[in-house]
Amino acid sequence: MATLMMHREHPLDRTRHLLRAFARTLSLAERKRIGIYVALSLAGALAGSVAAVSLVPLVQPGHPLRFGGQAITVPDGIGAQVATFVAASVGFALLRWLIARLGARLASGYAMELRRRAHAGLIEAPLPALANTSSAEIANVLTYNVEIVTQGYNAVLQLLVAGITSVVSLALAFLVSPTLMLAMPFVLGFGVLALRVSGHEQAQVSRRYVADMTRLFWLSEDFPRRLRHIRSFRREDAEKAEYETISARLGEGYRRQQDLVGSGRLMLEMAAVAVIACVLVLADLQHGTDRTALITVSLLLGRLLPYLVSTRQSLQQLRSAAPALELWRRHADAGVTCPADADRGDVAVGGLHIEKIQLAPPLMDLAVSELALTPGRMTLVLGPSGVGKSSLLDVLAGMAEPSTFIARQNGRALDFATYRALVRNGAYVGQGVLPWQQTVHECLAWADPDASEERMWEVLEEVGLAGRLMDPAPGLRTALNDASSQLSGGELQRLLLAQVILRRPFLALLDEATSALDAASEEAVLAALKRCLPRTVLVVVSHRARLAAMADHCLSMPHLKTSPMPVPCDVR
Numbered sequence: 001m002a003t004l005m006m007h008r009e010h011p012l013d014r015t016r017h018l019l020r021a022f023a024r025t026l027s028l029a030e031r032k033r034i035g036i037y038v039a040l041s042l043a044g045a046l047a048g049s050v051a052a053v054s055l056v057p058l059v060q061p062g063h064p065l066r067f068g069g070q071a072i073t074v075p076d077g078i079g080a081q082v083a084t085f086v087a088a089s090v091g092f093a094l095l096r097w098l099i100a101r102l103g104a105r106l107a108s109g110y111a112m113e114l115r116r117r118a119h120a121g122l123i124e125a126p127l128p129a130l131a132n133t134s135s136a137e138i139a140n141v142l143t144y145n146v147e148i149v150t151q152g153y154n155a156v157l158q159l160l161v162a163g164i165t166s167v168v169s170l171a172l173a174f175l176v177s178p179t180l181m182l183a184m185p186f187v188l189g190f191g192v193l194a195l196r197v198s199g200h201e202q203a204q205v206s207r208r209y210v211a212d213m214t215r216l217f218w219l220s221e222d223f224p225r226r227l228r229h230i231r232s233f234r235r236e237d238a239e240k241a242e243y244e245t246i247s248a249r250l251g252e253g254y255r256r257q258q259d260l261v262g263s264g265r266l267m268l269e270m271a272a273v274a275v276i277a278c279v280l281v282l283a284d285l286q287h288g289t290d291r292t293a294l295i296t297v298s299l300l301l302g303r304l305l306p307y308l309v310s311t312r313q314s315l316q317q318l319r320s321a322a323p324a325l326e327l328w329r330r331h332a333d334a335g336v337t338c339p340a341d342a343d344r345g346d347v348a349v350g351g352l353h354i355e356k357i358q359l360a361p362p363l364m365d366l367a368v369s370e371l372a373l374t375p376g377r378m379t380l381v382l383g384p385s386g387v388g389k390s391s392l393l394d395v396l397a398g399m400a401e402p403s404t405f406i407a408r409q410n411g412r413a414l415d416f417a418t419y420r421a422l423v424r425n426g427a428y429v430g431q432g433v434l435p436w437q438q439t440v441h442e443c444l445a446w447a448d449p450d451a452s453e454e455r456m457w458e459v460l461e462e463v464g465l466a467g468r469l470m471d472p473a474p475g476l477r478t479a480l481n482d483a484s485s486q487l488s489g490g491e492l493q494r495l496l497l498a499q500v501i502l503r504r505p506f507l508a509l510l511d512e513a514t515s516a517l518d519a520a521s522e523e524a525v526l527a528a529l530k531r532c533l534p535r536t537v538l539v540v541v542s543h544r545a546r547l548a549a550m551a552d553h554c555l556s557m558p559h560l561k562t563s564p565m566p567v568p569c570d571v572r
Contacts, residue, residue, distance in 0.1 A: 219246070439478060
């Protein structure tokens with residue numbers, strides 16, 4: 001509702017709200033650096049004005065400059081006057097160079113901080129908060145969307161420079177000739193009108209552009225796997241048509257944005273012509289206005305022409321950033337502050353006995369009773385799709401909070417906060433997850449940074465992957481995303497299970513983590529996990545009832561919204 005209301009606001013109010021929104025994203029250190037940027041911009045505006053005014057003695061020799069009615073002495077001789085102009089111009093150029101360098105550093109640092117905060121918010125977000133968020137939207141937020149917001153931030157910096165330069169130039173022009181500055185109310189009116197033209201349309205175009213870019217991310221993700229599906233259905237033409245439609249909208253949006261920029265530039269240039277015409281008319285009407293004052297005011301106001309154009313472009317970039325900033329804010333604020341860890345106690349002594357877990361929306365609505373989590377033993381969770389197996393694992397991992405939680409360890413009652421702390425040393429391999437590192441070595445080192453290569457080969461041998469990686473030669477340097485050495489789905493699952501062995505967790509949760517393996521391989525890998533992790537509680541989710549033969553406990557979840565009870569493994 002707040003977003004819709006903002007769209008109906010006056011353009012100036014909308015701009016002020018956007019500026020406040022950007023200000024809220026800045027840290028104290030960033031605000032201090034912006035203060036330095038403003039100070040340099042002020043010095044640059046003064047130097048530029050001095051450079052412009054120092055041209056007057058060169059084009060109007062022998063006529064004194066007057067500021068506030070006081071004559072200003074200028075150096076005699078063409079050499080001294082040229083030296084003054086060169087010094088002021090060089091100082092102005094150096095200051096502009098410093099301002100540009102600092103602006104680039106501010107923008108790059110801002111983009112890095114935006115990505116850090118969005119990623120941190122997503123990493124710390126409660127799982128239910130991400131339930132309705134697509135991976136394409138998240139990819140957009142962390143990549144292209146940040147670029148749009150950064151362009152808006154850079155536009156704010158440019159507006160600061162333009163505003164400071166305008167104030168300095170207009171103040172000096174007023175000191176030179178208050179009479180000629182009577183034209184300014186008309187000039188400001190033209191300027192405001194030019195800045196407001198097509199502002200609402202610009203916001204609409206930008207919003208569609210962000211939405212279409214997110215859709216394009218969605219069409220691009222997991223492309224190689226989806227391609228098989230597309231070809232088997234012979235829907236290549238439909239996919240091409242949809243992609244071309246979105247691409248055409250993006251192209252049209254970009255074209256319209258550039259058209260609006262061009263229209264804004266035309267309006268501002270017309271406003272500049274109006275300024276000059278008003279000044280000349282006033283100079284003609286006021287016979288007392290000398291040519292020196294006319295030249296000085298014209299030079300000072302002439303400095304504002306490029307800033308008028310850049311101001312229009314900066315405002316358009318600022319408005320374009322509004323939807324991107326809203327999307328970023330939603331994900332950056334998704335993080336939650338985790339409660340302080342309770343005393344873990346001695347988790348190696350005894351297991352955990354969960355008397356009852358009651359799940360409630362946004363999780364699956366179900367209840368589980370009498371679940372034993374014993375180190376060195378495997379609990380198998382069976383059931384069809386959609387009954388809440390993954391939701392149960394989210395709770396067991398401590399990543400989602402149930403409505404009811406009653407548990408004990410060694411006879412001592414545990415609340416959920418204490419349980420969460422006990423299982424912090426965990427490993428959760430979710431359904432369909434694939435390694436995102438570049439090589440096998442990076443993947444294993446991610447799980448255990450201290451693992452030696454010898455240790456890595458040991459765990460690869462345990463999960464049955466060592467032979468595959470020894471031939472061909474790359475070994476641990478085998479690329480995970482290279483078509484020439486790409487591992488199969490089952491081999492990637494083995495690699496993730498090798499991570500679990502390296503991790504040596506107190507609780508390992510495997511959600512269909514062996515689904516791509518054949519029956520014999522699946523049983524061999526799970527047996528290896530039990531053998532290598534004698535102090536780990538192993539919970540395995542599967543559709544395959546035959547795994548009950550090797551499990552120590554079974555939990556059958558046959559129906560949705562029931563209270564499944566543990567079923568002894570010898571009951572089939």
